[in-house]
Amino acid sequence: xxxTTRVHVVLLTTALxxxxxAGIGLAQNAPPGxxxxxxxxxxxxxxxxxxxxxxxxxxxxxxxxxxGLARAETWDASLLSLPEYQCRPHGWAYIYRGPTQLRISKExxxxxxxxxxxxxEWHQSTNMPVYxxxxxxxxxxAAHSWGGFSTASWxxxxxxxxxxxxxxxxxxxxxxxxxxxxxxxxxxxxxGDILTWVNIIHDPTYLSEPLIRSAExxxxxxSLVPPHPCTSVYEGLEKxxxxxxxxxxxxxxxxxxxxxxxxxxxxxxxPDTMYPEFEQTLHDSGWSAGDRASNVGR
Numbered sequence: 001x002x003x004t005t006r007v008h009v010v011l012l013t014t015a016l017x018x019x020x021x022a023g024i025g026l027a028q029n030a031p032p033g034x035x036x037x038x039x040x041x042x043x044x045x046x047x048x049x050x051x052x053x054x055x056x057x058x059x060x061x062x063x064x065x066x067x068g069l070a071r072a073e074t075w076d077a078s079l080l081s082l083p084e085y086q087c088r089p090h091g092w093a094y095i096y097r098g099p100t101q102l103r104i105s106k107e108x109x110x111x112x113x114x115x116x117x118x119x120x121e122w123h124q125s126t127n128m129p130v131y132x133x134x135x136x137x138x139x140x141x142a143a144h145s146w147g148g149f150s151t152a153s154w155x156x157x158x159x160x161x162x163x164x165x166x167x168x169x170x171x172x173x174x175x176x177x178x179x180x181x182x183x184x185x186x187x188x189x190x191x192g193d194i195l196t197w198v199n200i201i202h203d204p205t206y207l208s209e210p211l212i213r214s215a216e217x218x219x220x221x222x223s224l225v226p227p228h229p230c231t232s233v234y235e236g237l238e239k240x241x242x243x244x245x246x247x248x249x250x251x252x253x254x255x256x257x258x259x260x261x262x263x264x265x266x267x268x269x270x271p272d273t274m275y276p277e278f279e280q281t282l283h284d285s286g287w288s289a290g291d292r293a294s295n296v297g298r
Contacts, residue, residue, distance in 0.1 A: 030154045030157070031154055031156070031157075034154065034156070034157045035157075036157045036158075036159075036190050037106075037190075038104050038106075038118060038159065038188050038190060038195065039104050039105060039106040039118065040103075040104060040219055040221065041101060041102070041103050041219070041220050041221060041222060041223040041224075041225070042101065042102040042103070042104065042195055042217035042218065042219055042220060042223075043101050043102075043217060043218055043220040043223055044098030044100075044101070044102070044215060044216070044217050044218075045194075045215075045216040045217060045218055046098070046215075046216070047097070047098040047099065048097040048098055048213075048215055052097075052172070052173075054172050054173060054174040055174065055252070055255075055256055055259065056075070056077060056174045056175065056250075056252040056256070057073075057174065057250065057252040057253045057255065057256035057268055058172075058174060058256050058268070059072050059172070059174070059175075059176050059268050059269025059270075059273075060260070060268065060269060060273040060278075061269075061273055061274050062171065062172060062176050062207075062211065062269050062270075062273070062274075063207050063208045063209045063210075063211055063270065063271045063274060064176060064206060064207060064208070064269045064270050065206060065207060065208040065270070067205060067206055068176070068177070068203075068205075068206030068207060068208075068269075069267070069268075069269050069270060070247060071175070071177055071206060072174070072175040072176045072177065072269065073175070073245065073247060073250050073253060074175075074244050074245050074246065074247060074250070075174065075175025075177075075244070075245070075250075076243035076244050076245055077174075077243075078237070078243035079242065079243045079244070081235040081236070081237050081243075082237060082242070082243075083232035083233070083234070084232070086230065086232040086233070086235075087230035087231070087232050088146075089124050089125055089126050089146050089228075090122070090124050090125065090146070090169075091146040091147070091148075091166060091167060091169030091170075092128060092146070092147050092148045092150070092163050092166055092169075092184060092186075093166060093169050093171060093178050093182065093184050093199065093201050094169055094170060094171060094173075095122055095124070095125055096186075096197045096199055096215050097213070097215050098215050098217075099122065099123070099124060100122045100123035100124060100225065101122070101123065101220070101223050101224070101225050102120060102121070102122055102217055102225070103120070103121050103122075103223075103225040104118050104119065104120045104121075105118070105119040105121070106118055106119070107119060107129075109133075114133075115132055116131065116132055116133040117129045117130060117131050117132060117133070118130040118132070118152070118159075121225060122225065123225060123226060123228050124228050125146075125147070126145065126146045126147050127147060128146075128147030128148070128150065129147075129150065130150040130151070130152050130159075130161055131150065131151045131152065132151075132152050132153075134151075135151060136151075137149055137151060137162075137164050137165070138165065142165055143165070144165045144166055144167045144180050145165065145166070145167060146166070146167055146169065147166075148163040148164060148165050148166040148184070149163065149164055149165040150162065150163040150186075157190075158187055158188065158189050159187070159188040160185065160186070160187055161184075161185070161186035161187070161188070162183070162184075162185055162186075163183065163184040163185075163186065164183050166178075166180060166182055166183075166184070167180050168180045171201060171211060176269065177206060178201055178203045178206060178207070178211075179203055179205045179206055181203065181205055182201055182202060182203035182205075182206075182207075183201075183202045183203075184199055184200065184201050184202070185199075185200040185202070186198065186199050186200070187200075193218055193219035194216055194217070194218055194219075195216065195217040195218075195219070196214060196215075196216050197214060197215050197216070197217065198212070198213075198214045199211075199212075199213055199214070200212050208270065208271050209271060253268060256268055258285065259285060259287045260282060260285060260287065260288065261282045261283035261284055261285035261288055262281075262282060262283075263281065263283065266281055
């Protein structure tokens with residue numbers, strides 16, 4: 001009996017070493033030979049959320065269509081004082097732009113030992129699981145959330161994530177929005193200790209073409225992602241009043257034109273503003289000349 005047990009142990013040990021040599025178990029559900037693992041703590045290389053710090057009315061570089069531009073131009077920053085807005089988290093279409101550190105945890109099936117989901121989380125996020133177990137997306141009438149519903153598949157050593165069932169959320173923190181009918185295609189690409197996160201937002205209701213943006217994170221082992229407790233309070237807004245501007249009455253649109261030297265008839269957003277040719281239509285302004293005292297609109 002003891003001899004038989006020793007034989008079994010030797011055979012099991014040999015099998016485990018062979019599996020390790022072949023890379024099995026390093027990246028479950030991935031194609032053969034792929035050993036990419038996205039789990040860990042990550043610090044944003046350049047926080048686009050903070051450095052972008054947009055002015056109200058700055059929709060340049062966003063492919064907003066007429067509906068999307070109208071929606072953005074009616075936005076009033078006082079909206080964020082409403083109790084239901086004070087604790088609202090960043091959604092999947094925006095949060096990757098780096099307001100805080102990122103932790104990606106992996107869920108492993110206790111029986112198959114395969115990775116069935118990744119769980120990305122930030123300081124200001126809700127639960128946003130990314131499923132790798134082959135499940136289908138829920139029906140269109142299912143509830144929408146800030147994190148949406150995400151499934152993933154491997155393409156080479158990159159992870160492709162498809163997200164649906166999102167709530168309406170901003171794509172820039174000045175009123176430019178994506179609707180709750182938007183879908184997002186995300187790519188996770190890891191090169192050593194660098195994680196590149198690419199988001200492609202598909203929203204024909206507000207966007208004339210997909211919006212493609214990326215951010216990069218660096219692996220930072222044991223960095224903290226603290227909880228984000230939040231309690232809404234009364235900030236002086238009259239109950240039932242929703243701050244907004246009527247179309248054509250947003251005063252900040254004139255100030256953003258003065259800042260960048262944009263002519264009265266030129267757009268402040270849309271596909272035309274995404275390309276270098278648009279720069280040729282701009283006039284000189286105090287800001288473009290380096291005069292930071294000319295902070296109109298702040």
